[in-house]
Amino acid sequence: MTKASETKEKLINAALKLISQKGYLGTTTREIARTAGVTELTLFRRFGSKQRLFEELLARHMFLPALRELLPGLGSLSYEEALRTVATRFLLSLKERKPMVKITHSEINLYPEKIRKVYLQFIDGTTVDLARYFQALQKKGLLRGFAPELAARAFMGMLFSYFRTEEIMKGAAITKKMMERDVGQFVDIFIHGTLRNGS
Amino acid sequence: MTKASETKEKLINAALKLISQKGYLGTTTREIARTAGVTELTLFRRFGSKQRLFEELLARHMFLPALRELLPGLGSLSYEEALRTVATRFLLSLKERKPMVKITHSEINLYPEKIRKVYLQFIDGTTVDLARYFQALQKKGLLRGFAPELAARAFMGMLFSYFRTEEIMKGAAITKKMMERDVGQFVDIFIHGTLRNGS
DNA sequence: TTATATAGTAAGCAATTACTTACATTATGA
DNA sequence: TCATAATGTAAGTAATTGCTTACTATATAA
Numbered sequence: 001m002t003k004a005s006e007t008k009e010k011l012i013n014a015a016l017k018l019i020s021q022k023g024y025l026g027t028t029t030r031e032i033a034r035t036a037g038v039t040e041l042t043l044f045r046r047f048g049s050k051q052r053l054f055e056e057l058l059a060r061h062m063f064l065p066a067l068r069e070l071l072p073g074l075g076s077l078s079y080e081e082a083l084r085t086v087a088t089r090f091l092l093s094l095k096e097r098k099p100m101v102k103i104t105h106s107e108i109n110l111y112p113e114k115i116r117k118v119y120l121q122f123i124d125g126t127t128v129d130l131a132r133y134f135q136a137l138q139k140k141g142l143l144r145g146f147a148p149e150l151a152a153r154a155f156m157g158m159l160f161s162y163f164r165t166e167e168i169m170k171g172a173a174i175t176k177k178m179m180e181r182d183v184g185q186f187v188d189i190f191i192h193g194t195l196r197n198g199s
Numbered sequence: 200m201t202k203a204s205e206t207k208e209k210l211i212n213a214a215l216k217l218i219s220q221k222g223y224l225g226t227t228t229r230e231i232a233r234t235a236g237v238t239e240l241t242l243f244r245r246f247g248s249k250q251r252l253f254e255e256l257l258a259r260h261m262f263l264p265a266l267r268e269l270l271p272g273l274g275s276l277s278y279e280e281a282l283r284t285v286a287t288r289f290l291l292s293l294k295e296r297k298p299m300v301k302i303t304h305s306e307i308n309l310y311p312e313k314i315r316k317v318y319l320q321f322i323d324g325t326t327v328d329l330a331r332y333f334q335a336l337q338k339k340g341l342l343r344g345f346a347p348e349l350a351a352r353a354f355m356g357m358l359f360s361y362f363r364t365e366e367i368m369k370g371a372a373i374t375k376k377m378m379e380r381d382v383g384q385f386v387d388i389f390i391h392g393t394l395r396n397g398s
Numbered sequence: 399t400t401a402t403a404t405a406g407t408a409a410g411c412a413a414t415t416a417c418t419t420a421c422a423t424t425a426t427g428a
Numbered sequence: 429t430c431a432t433a434a435t436g437t438a439a440g441t442a443a444t445t446g447c448t449t450a451c452t453a454t455a456t457a458a
Contacts, residue, residue, distance in 0.1 A: 003405090003455090003456090004404070021308060022308055023224065023308050025222065026224055026308070026309070028445065028446085029445075029447080030446095039406055039407080040446090040447090041406075041448090042404085044446085045404085045405080049446080049447080050445095050446065050447090102308075106222075106304065106305040106308060108304075108305070109222050109301075109305060110222070110225070116369070120368065123364065124364075134393070141395065142394070143394065144391070144393060144395050146384060146387065150381060150385070153364070154385050157358075157359070157360030158354075158357045160356070161352070161355070161359050161360050165352070169303075169315055169318050169319065170315070170319075182349060185345060185346050186349070188345065189350055189353055190353075190392065190393060192343070192392040192394060193343075193388070193389065193390050193391040193392030194333070194342050194345060194350060195343070195391060196343050202425085202426085202435090206435085227414085228416060229416095237435075238435070239416090240418090240435080241435060243417060243418080244434080244435080247417095248417080
């Protein structure tokens with residue numbers, strides 16, 4: 001039992017790596033098996049088909065919202081510190097899951113419903129959490145009366161595009177220094193806006 | 200001469216449509232030819248190979264910055280009206296080029312350099328133009344002293360993610376009403392920030 | 399020891415697919 | 429009218445690829 005699931009895990013990890021690099025159709029079962037260190041036959045014995053292997057990959061790496069466990073601790077921080085924490089955590093979380101993020105980008109055509117589910121669970125889930133945080137601060141009278149979900153989408157959206165441009169399109173890793181500096185700017189704009197005389 | 204280039208255009212348009220829907224590897228040359236209303240042989244006579252057809256597609260649809268021609272007229276608008284105009288134009292431009300946007304998402308693995316070039320020319324080009332606009336207003340003392348390029352990336356980033364989530368991931372078209380309402384919110388936050396007491 | 403689960407070797411099949419060759423047909427422009 | 433450019437028809441090739449079959453080998457647990 002253990003042996004079989006170890007083999008499955010090796011195959012799924014190999015598939016994750018290869019498919020994120022060359023796409024689902026561009027990756028062969030032979031290649032996945034070789035990368036996992038097993039025979040192609042073993043792949044079919046464990047998963048039955050390439051498609052089901054990919055579906056198990058999606059199910060296993062269907063990631064949870066990245067911030068849920070972060071939110072309770074946010075109350076003790078200043079608004080600015082809280083947003084910086086959220087932004088940093090979100091970007092690091094994207095970096096960790098970069099192969100999966102790439103797959104949601106490139107395979108949406110192939111498995112629209114499944115990929116959409118993976119994507120929305122991550123991005124939208126995270127956005128909902130952040131929106132709740134905004135709402136709480138609005139009730140305390142600290143924030144203006146904007147639409148919380150849309151503001152959350154705006155905040156995550158600028159971070160996500162930043163990640164996408166740097167890590168996926170330019171193919172360059174975001175360094176810690178870059179991240180600190182740029183997150184600081186994003187948070188500053190998000191908090192104070194761009195106009196000289198405040199609201 | 201004219202006949203030949205008409206045929207090429209039909210083939211490129213068919214390829215754009217199909218590849219944006221099913222990916223480069225998921226689209227066959229037979230299918231492209233059939234959709235274009237010609238024989239598969241004609242495709243190979245015009246382009247030599249599937250790869251070169253795709254490369255011509257990328258070259259032809261390598262889009263220019265979406266805002267360049269918009270910028271000169273921005274001076275006569277208020278800051279808020281200007282940003283709303285830029286945002287609306289940017290979103291409409293993304294909608295128009297949705298097949299190409301989808302291709303840049305899904306085929307980055309296959310043609311990293313070429314796709315990167317297409318992407319950066321559009322997004323980064325547009326961002327640079329917007330950054331110049333910010334810089335001009337900063338010199339006039341109207342805007343705070345933020346980093347103009349990063350602010351431009353933040354603004355475009357939230358719009359781009361908004362487009363991506365709605366049109367590509369959710370697969371639903373952004374209506375005019377949605378766009379007006381949401382662009383208004385984005386612009387408001389970008390201008391005034393989220394904090395109750397302005398800067 | 400022995401049954402069972404797991405994996406390997408080897409060979410191959412059937413379908414797909416990018417691409418080719420040979421030849422015939424039609425449209426266009428001088 | 430005639431040369432040429434452009435497209436079509438038909439058949440096929442070589443490579444790839446997901447998946448199968450038949451048989452063997454090894455490790456583990458009762």
